[in-house]
Amino acid sequence: MALKIIGITGQVGSGKSTVADIMKDKYGAHLILTDVIAHELMKKGAVCYQLIVNYFGKGIVDEVGEIDRSKLSQIVFHDSEKLADLNDMVHPYVMNYAFDEIRRLTKENKVDYVVIETALLIEAGYKEICDEVWAVTVSSKVRKERLSRSRGYSDEKIESILKNQLKDEIIRENATGIINNNGTIDEIIKQIELLLVK
Ligand SMILES: CC(C)(COP(=O)(O)OP(=O)(O)OC[C@H]1O[C@@H](n2cnc3c(N)ncnc32)[C@H](O)[C@@H]1O)[C@@H](O)C(=O)NCCC(=O)NCCS
Numbered sequence: 001m002a003l004k005i006i007g008i009t010g011q012v013g014s015g016k017s018t019v020a021d022i023m024k025d026k027y028g029a030h031l032i033l034t035d036v037i038a039h040e041l042m043k044k045g046a047v048c049y050q051l052i053v054n055y056f057g058k059g060i061v062d063e064v065g066e067i068d069r070s071k072l073s074q075i076v077f078h079d080s081e082k083l084a085d086l087n088d089m090v091h092p093y094v095m096n097y098a099f100d101e102i103r104r105l106t107k108e109n110k111v112d113y114v115v116i117e118t119a120l121l122i123e124a125g126y127k128e129i130c131d132e133v134w135a136v137t138v139s140s141k142v143r144k145e146r147l148s149r150s151r152g153y154s155d156e157k158i159e160s161i162l163k164n165q166l167k168d169e170i171i172r173e174n175a176t177g178i179i180n181n182n183g184t185i186d187e188i189i190k191q192i193e194l195l196l197v198k
């Protein structure tokens with residue numbers, strides 16, 4: 001079977017990581033997680049660190065010199081110009097990393113699936129390299145309950161992030177498959193099974 005590249009996207013807290021984890025555990029997919037890559041590249045000493053600290057100032061740095069992501073998130077999700085500047089500092093490096101990884105995996109040809117999980121699949125141009133794009137969608141009520149319980153996110157924080165993301169409808173229009181995540185994990189698994197035999 002030829003390697004298949006599946007992009008998994010959706011708004012904040014829709015369940016992208018949950019779907020990606022199922023793909024890894026049940027189907028041995030290799031995961032490329034852009035949030036995790038971005039976080040790594042922002043660590044002290046990594047390639048994006050100094051760019052970000054120079055731009056946002058020492059106020060976003062914690063007592064051990066690391067970028068305090070909750071402080072940075074307070075700034076950028078309330079100021080779309082600053083978010084765009086942060087994106088410009090981080091995305092080229094994240095994309096380089098992700099594309100290198102895909103080239104390596106394609107050459108090795110050892111896995112059936114590579115999953116790219118990112119909130120910015122459409123905006124950042126990952127879509128073009130994906131064989132399939134799955135949009136994970138959840139109701140606003142369920143999203144709020146889950147993110148409040150698991151991460152302590154306030155409704156205000158969720159709204160501020162959503163304002164900087166594509167509308168769910170647009171994300172779904174750009175997808176080849178849709179996963180409704182208002183139910184249980186088993187219900188996600190059934191939907192994945194259907195998408196994979198499609
Ligand atoms: C703003 C930051 C510091 C917040 O970090 P924090 O650990 O608090 O949150 P986390 O990274 O889990 O993101 C929270 C939610 O916002 C979404 N999100 C992250 N960055 C962006 C962005 N640039 N635009 C829209 N949504 C975003 C995430 O996908 C997630 O749904 C961090 O997300 C960041 O540095 N973002 C810019 C880099 C980026 O775009 N990364 C994501 C894809 S490359």
Ligand SMILES: Nc1ncnc2c1ncn2[C@@H]1O[C@H](COP(=O)(O)OP(=O)(O)OP(=O)(O)O)[C@@H](O)[C@H]1O
Nearest residue numbers: 011012013014015016017018146150181183184185
């Ligand atoms: N079907 C489900 N049943 C119960 N809890 C779920 C389900 N799907 C996701 N969750 C929980 O909801 C929260 C958000 O899910 P997840 O982290 O997968 O979303 P995400 O889209 O990757 O988030 P982000 O946009 O921040 O990257 C997590 O705590 C996760 O465990």
